[in-house]
Amino acid sequence: MGAGRLVPLTAVVLVVFAGCGGGGGSNASQQPDVPQPTNVGLSPRQHRELAQLRADIARVRAASASVHKRSLMGTPALMNATSEFLDHEEASTLPLKTKNRLIDLAAAPNAGTCEQCFQMLEANRPIPQIKYH
Numbered sequence: 728m729g730a731g732r733l734v735p736l737t738a739v740v741l742v743v744f745a746g747c748g749g750g751g752g753s754n755a756s757q758q759p760d761v762p763q764p765t766n767v768g769l770s771p772r773q774h775r776e777l778a779q780l781r782a783d784i785a786r787v788r789a790a791s792a793s794v795h796k797r798s799l800m801g802t803p804a805l806m807n808a809t810s811e812f813l814d815h816e817e818a819s820t821l822p823l824k825t826k827n828r829l830i831d832l833a834a835a836p837n838a839g840t841c842e843q844c845f846q847m848l849e850a851n852r853p854i855p856q857i858k859y860h
Contacts, residue, residue: 769821776819777829783812784833787844791836801841809837809844813851823853823860 769777790805800806812833816826830848837844 791840794840
């Protein structure tokens with residue numbers, strides 16, 4: 728490639744990458760409270776299960792927001808919210824990768840507030856099933 732062709736190609740690449748920026752402004756305020764894992768191809772039952780698990784994650788976040796220091800057991804409200812999430816997650820028929828992502832979302836607020844809650848969530852990850860299915 729000659730030097731004459733390299734300059735226009737570089738300009739095209741820079742223009743394309745400039746459009747990929749994170750922008751921010753107005754889109755930042757439209758972010759959902761609980762990040763949404765993909766729900767393409769789910770049955771009506773799975774949509775209901777996903778909605779229930781999202782509500783459980785919102786309760787976990789609300790309960791962890793009231794905890795202002797790191798603890799082993801957290802608060803009773805945080806333990807109950809985490810336990811309800813785990814019960815609903817285990818009973819759901821959602822795909823394993825979706826369950827794993829939902830556990831990520833529930834574990835994040837527990838990481839610094841309730842060590843036992845965090846460990847319960849980590850222990851319920853479907854990693855072996857994902858690997859060997």
